[in-house]
Amino acid sequence: MAGLFDRLKTDCSSEWNAYTRHAFVTSMADGTLPQPAFRTYLQQDYLFLIHFSRAYALAVYKAPGLADMRQALAGLKTIMDVEMDLHVELCATWGITKDELEHMPEASETLAYTRFVLESGLRGDLLDLQVALAPCILGYGEIGQQNRAATPHGPMAAAYQRWFGEYASDEYAEAASDFADWMNRTADVYLTEARYSNVRRIFSQATRLEADFWQMGLNAAD
């Protein structure tokens, strides 16, 4: 039987494609994305990752056993010790410090997405939380793989190459595949058909909030 992730992707294919093939991503791949769009996105993404880390911390709390607690902790550590360094490094090239980044005003799109994920987890159980987290880690994994061979041109080429390099890396692919396995295992235990429409709604909403997040970046360059 196919896992929950494949089922959700199939049932939410239009939202999924609008997110993973968004104009922000395709223009980053060819290098035409304007610098202010990328910069706004990256600054907001740092704030996003702070709250996303809180959501992973909630997964430690919501985990029904030690193995699930360790899996959630590993995800939390990857974000805080690895992924956020990318943002700090790229923003440093524009003279923005870590402290400035942390204290930037939060955009509505950042607020909406992160608090939606947290709320889904607070209200529900580990499965609801994993489904709300899934579009983030699994979507970026897919975007990384799809754009593995991208060769952006122009003045932002190095930054975009660095960004794709992070999400196309074997380490990120492995983290994404571990996450999908983890969510699918939770579903094997907790998912019932009666629950599925609610689980699907959470996944669809989080996926649409991802597309809105890209759009926020694009709007900043208008």
Ligand SMILES: Cc1ncc(CO)c(N)n1
């Ligand atoms: C908005 C967003 N979604 C997914 C990821 C991947 O962690 C990220 N850094 N930011």
